[in-house]
Amino acid sequence: MNQELELYDVTIIGGGPAGLYSAFYSGMRDMKTKIIEYNPQLGGKILIYPEKMIWDVGGLPPLSGAQLIENLIQQAMTFEPTVVLNQKIADIERLEDGNWLLTAATGEQHYSQTIILAMGHGIPTMRKxxxxxxxxxxxxxxxxxxxxxxxxxxxxxxxxxxxxxxxxxxxxxxxxxxxxxxxxxxxxxxxxxxxxxxxxxxxxxxxxxxxxxxxxxxxxxxxxxxxxxxxxxxxxxxxxxxxxxxxxGMIGDLSPLLRWGIEVNENGRPIIDEKRQTTQPGIFTAGDLIEYTNKLYLIAGTFVEGAAAVNSAKKYLEPEAYQQAYVSSHNKKFAEKNKMLESKVSVHASV
Missing domain, CATH: 3.50.50.60 (FAD/NAD(P)-binding domain)
Known part of the structure; x- marks a missing residue:
């Protein structure tokens, strides 16, 4: 392995709603984060219907798919994760040090302590x-x-x-x-x-x-x-x-899971435990990729799954860490950002 590769706490495969919210929440948990997306832009399946109106995201009035993507990306970039586009991960290998080496089809490699799979239904192709x-x-x-x-x-x-x-x-x-x-x-x-x-x-x-x-x-x-x-x-x-x-409908390719040593169920979905962890310790999941009893098939559900996967990854790395991040209204990480927002509001009000 190239010793110059930068080590990340978590690498998220997939840049849809689950992956984007995972990236935001991992920033709340002080995790060094990378997102790898197959497409040339972030947004996931919502890119297919940018003008469709979405009503069921909590706290937001109805908005178009394009607007939701813009909001999700802006939120995900809060803690400045590294973003890699146009890359298909072909291989994942656990190294002797316990970390993961991810290799793209292009040959580019990534080095991470944990992984969150937020791949949706796999690389999507429309049924023609x-x-x-x-x-x-x-x-x-x-x-x-x-x-x-x-x-x-x-x-x-x-x-x-x-x-x-x-x-x-x-x-x-x-x-x-x-x-x-x-x-x-x-x-x-x-x-x-x-x-x-x-x-x-x-x-x-x-x-x-x-x-x-x-x-x-x-x-x-x-x-x-x-x-x-x-x-x-x-x-x-x-x-x-x-x-x-x-x-x-769409056809999604999830065959890489088996190549990565992840056990799947009869539907080809990864077998996971209550921590959203796959059969490969250190690899977690969120979003449309997974199925379990009483799953909420809404975008709001993917946000919860993303946060849960990040919490599990954090505890995997630091067993003594808190189970979850402090809510944003009490989280010190937002103190400076709040001051900046308040300053902008004050300037705008005085104009």
């Missing part, structure tokens, strides 16, 4: 339409994510999918699209109950259980019509479209 030739329309009017709502203004839009994102996109686009139809291959939707109810009440048509089975184009450059097939009866319908949005 399994229709031959459909990929040619991705440059025109076949979409797998919604980056800008206004490009669908005044158009006849069909959304294929039944999860949270599909339902939320339907509710966001319904007021601006000329018409909006939702097609889902199951009878029930997987989104939150209130969101599903709103979608069914306002959308032109909600067609279940239908699957998108073919696409047609008059000029070969864009989809003009789609074929949907009833999953029970085989009935076929044709729908004219200006734009098609497909949200059939």
């Amino acid at each position: 339409l399994e229709i031959e030739g459909a990929d040619r329309y991705e440059v025109t009017n076949l979409h797998y994510t919604v980056q800008e709502l206004n490009i669908f203004s005044g158009k006849h839009v069909v959304i294929s999918g039944g999860g949270d994102s599909a339902v939320d996109w339907a509710n966001a686009l319904q007021p601006i699209a000329e018409s909006l139809t939702v097609v889902h291959r199951r009878h029930e939707f997987g989104g939150h109950e209130k969101s599903v109810a709103m979608m069914k009440e306002t959308c032109k048509e909600v067609l279940t259980p239908y699957g998108l089975t073919a696409v047609q184009s008059h000029n070969g450059t864009q989809i003009d019509e789609i074929t949907i097939t009833h999953m029970d009866t085989g009935e076929v319908r044709q729908l004219p479209v200006d734009a098609v949005i497909v949200n059939h």
